[in-house]
Amino acid sequence: MARRGQRQGGGGRGTARQRRTRPQDNEGIMPVLAKAVREVEGDVQRGRVSQSTHTTFQVVALLVREERARVKAGGEGTEAQRAEQLKRLDGVATILAKTAARHPSLFALLDEGAELSSDAKALKREMQEEAGYEQPEPEAPAERPEGAPAERHQVVPRSVVARQLANPFMPPDFSLAERREHTYGKLDSWELLEPLLRSFEDATDGTKACMPLPPAEELLTRPGRALMPHQAQVVAAAEAGHRSFLLADEPGLGKTAQALLAAQAADAYPLLVVVPNVVKTNWAREAALWTPGHPVTVVHGNGDSMDGFADIVVVNYEILDRHVGWLGNLGFRGMVVDEAHFIKNKSSQRSQHVLQLSERIRKRVGRPLFMALTGTPLINDIEDFKAIWQFLGWIDDKKPRPPLMEALEETGLTPIDRAFYPAARTKVIEQGIVRRRKIDVAATIPARRVADLPVELDGEEGRSIREAERQLARRLVKRYDSALAARSSGAAVHGSDGIDHELVRRVATWEREDGDSSTGGENVFTMMQRIGVAKAELAADYAVQLARSVGKVVFFAKHIEAMDIAEETFARRGLKYSSIRGNQSTTVRNRNIDAFVEDPEVAVVVCSLSAAGVGINLQVASNMVLAELSWTDAEQTQAIDRIHRIGQDQPVTAWRVIAAQTIDAKVAELIDSKAGLAARALDGSDGEVGSSADVQLEALVALLEDALRARTPGLLAG
Template identity: 25%
Template structure:
């Protein structure tokens, strides 16, 4: 292993070149101290970007943002490889060994060659450059974002150069990929084919629909089937629906492969911690095991001399005991690497993650713990600490939140055992008054102190690493870092990257370029080595126990889940098929590259998708297709804020809300969503702050004079305010739902929660419940907290109120619904975690009755393909935790999911 540990002088005089193909070299070059190649990495808040700069002696380092986008290339396919070399390595102190993953980055600001492409090791330290002639051919492709390049050292470093294997990735879309390949060939790029094709199409993850004739359909005559007003339905027992539905076990646990991860048997044999003396509550056995794991992860130890143990993916070389190698990236160093302290506590919802962390605070030694939580659960932390910690312990807790809070110093924070704050407060203090570039530690506020530990509750809130919350969390100074989440992977493997970055892992996976090369793209291609690395990562940094594991022994009643398929009536099928034909036409336009505006076609696809999903529930949700909305999306520029245009903009805004789009400024989920006259949707706080600074839309630069120009969502109408609702407006889905309700009511103690994403659908169901004389309560986003509380109390205490209508977004987190024993999911979308959370409001500690979940799915519709996508996302979590998997592969982009649904 050449040059390992070699440290050249900080300044060198570079006056010549190796040969005509050598990469450009500066007359003076400097690598900043933080990028010197030491494996002792700085905290995330202090680490510099993975680029060096060409500077003069008296200037501070300027970090140039010149590389290919680190987040690019997900879902792309390998089009070939190049066997090349790195030149100029004697001028740089980048430590590297054969087989190591490296970063390939453009350097257009290089004064000696505008085509320069540099090679960095996983720590961001430069190794050298690609030769001039190869860089000249590749640079235009990198600059146009046509390709993404991965690099692996193919041999040992010599005195002058080092072999490198470059993998070239092109777009997954066939036409665009063919164009890139043709251009590579015409430009004589020395690329060789690897025989790697595009990933195979996923196998069907959900069994094909069984076209059974349900009792309430088969009893209808053909003429009745054509009518939207069928005869009254016969009452059917719940056994009928069980018999005519598919048993659904989305969260079954499969035995793990021993060498890949800890299975249920291994988890049951984990060591136990002692019961904390200052804790009032007695920990359950699995919670004592969790505490032991938490304490161990706060005190990690590198492999001992001569040990074959692997710790946080680091192993000690058997040949040279002073060398540590990361088994994921193959990066090697003589300097002992810094180990991350902390991890991801990913226990199922309801298993007591809060109590285990309180125990850790009591047992983990002195210091102040910072807990970052959503506003809705901040008070829960204070209450739980008061409830579970003995009074004589005198634990001091501070709630640090609100616009009137005092900016505290590190000495003032240190007076408390626990400080509880919100993600919003954290993000605001990180970037307030442009201070995001200010050095850390600061004089006051959350970034002035090195916390004993930082705990992110509902840690999946930072799953997008580019959001303000994620950047701020990773910038905190802390000895130990913890993520608490029951859903560590919500949409894609990239969710995990943000958590690893927050945990300050070392060895390369904390860099997006390396994470994509080692995990994201190989997993999409079904690479078993990547799956093994992912499972090793999760075994190392994550602990996940589930409610149905035998050793957990919560003694919860049985949970039975069913997919109940429903057949369209002829009139409903005609409406659905018309929308589907339009959708497929747009897909063909998009794939053929004929769409003139990518954002418009994306919005149009979302609109048709929404209508297809809604017509599965009830055609009234679609209304007449709003031609004004289509015309609005196709028009150029801003529109006049007339009454008609405001109504159309509100429809477009609601489309983005229903599709769960993100705010393009902060990249968080839409918060207080508004839309501009130029048809761009933002969180209100973000766009108002932008208007104060520049009075322009950050997306298209259109003039936005003031906040009065923003259009807010339409005010939701209550069901009784809608004169168009009547008993005759029934759909196949509402008929099936009412039949299940009627059957469940034969058990006098049974209570039901009906979840839907759309309050307008809840309105329709509510009207039909009223007509049927069924007493109900309701919770949705239009209600104040006291009104919601009264609805909860009514469901729990009133024996005649046996139905709760619930908005999925409002009720998926933080509520206890154990008064019910049946859940009906009236509609579905592609992120299964939200549905799982909703079900867990009912099936949790305190539940005493067997629980049943019904998923209502229209046969041969988009709803069945939604189940396929859900299965793929569950498979992704399964790869990490070895839960039961079904065939298929994950998509990593929203557009990928859309194209799958519409294909």
């Protein structure tokens, strides 16, 4: 198990489930259980409950149950010793119960009939070996007969089962679903879908593709966060009872916050959110910021680490196929589809799953909320919007649904009438199309902003990076412990958390100074480079989405490997790009800049932070992707200033891609804090503007302090 690492068992062992002698306090099963239950308790307290946490919790509960049965059956030792052992086991059981109360998804694992995963079986064996138990050889997994068909990979996460057991659902009351019988009119004999689509291509009345929105009398605010007026209007519409939205605002106008707060206004919980993988983590972060009273969970892989009791469930398109079964039965009252143009091909599996889920929600729930989010202009490839309109409930496979049909009949027109098309376009827009451009709301949004986009590094490379970061932390801890031991007994000055912070900074300084030499493993520089390369494809995928939504995009990276990966991604996606690198001649460099600025077919320019961060004008774009972090805010600002310049007539958004749960996130925080320091210095303060060395040092300090706080109290790592 990666979480618990290598365990070392006692010396010689007896038969299975038998000890050599009565264990001392620091031997046998009890210290193993005590350490494991503290790990679980700490994870829950810190809000970092993962699949590994669930596995450890389940194995501890199982071993406590088995050990109690063994002791009560008359194991070795006196009656008093057995009573003491039972008391200690009850203490572990009490911690398990209290921990499960704080995170209800753990309750299902206390069921005696709960199935053990292969990871749980392996961990149980590992813990028993550490306690001194002999274990039989594990059975080989049964092989599927040759030629037998593979089973469809459908899963039901354990926490979802727990939710259903905790609150068994009654059979759905289909009477709650909206039943509108359409009265036949003169449009019933017409084929209307094609005329409706044509109305968006041919109508020339000049009206914008935006439904009438109620005025936002006041901004909805949270401490430190406020909605912009255009965002508040959509939330007000949901509060007033509107229940379907094609939210087609340009990127950078806050569609995520609008969707989350509209769901809150409509009380559309539980809420299902289907998104591309690259923005999955960002949705969870935004939900925690805007609607903190409604717990959010993200479905990764088979959903083993998700919280089935959450109000908001975020799942990505790529794994929807294995979860569509239980998602259709959970009782969602609302559904949001982000980057909705992903479902434009109705014959694709992802489109079929999304439409299936929306239909099941519609049949079970009265007035559910449906929101399709996309920055793609409505006028382009209007055929692609059939699936989106069907998801929203405006049409079915063959005709408009009753609400839209009744609205069309109110016009008194048919497709033979020229006036039908602008009228029909208006009626479709009134169903819930909302489209605002940055330029439309420029007066109410910042002229320049940096939007963080956290991403998860999955797969083998992601696991390797996280393990390398742990090794770096262990090396720092070892260095700290060695320096602490070398001091005289009275020299240490510990803080309230038991950490000598002065020594921490010295150790971090030594590590940074050793960064260019061999330190026997990863250093902060190589860690950031590996993370940058690992993020490159995800960042490029997001740049593709932006380019197809709003036009030209500037893509910045630090390392050649990251730029290469981005360009390969753009080529695979059929996106034309140019490149600005440090090894180019002036002629090539100028030609590539001109291609991006002047050629409408060149959608992206891939830039080196060091080579293109100054001296060029790329203001033809208003969106930028920062695929890798700089070491200073100044370098980041210089890059943004390539598009945020005099003559730029649109608000600028820089999308900063950050690898969640890695040192990358800490560096981003430090850069932002140094930016505040720089601003104070420019305003006349005596403070010094932070340097790259400052950020590197502070990142190491934070890594070491986090590692020291995470250690079991009273134990020092070797």
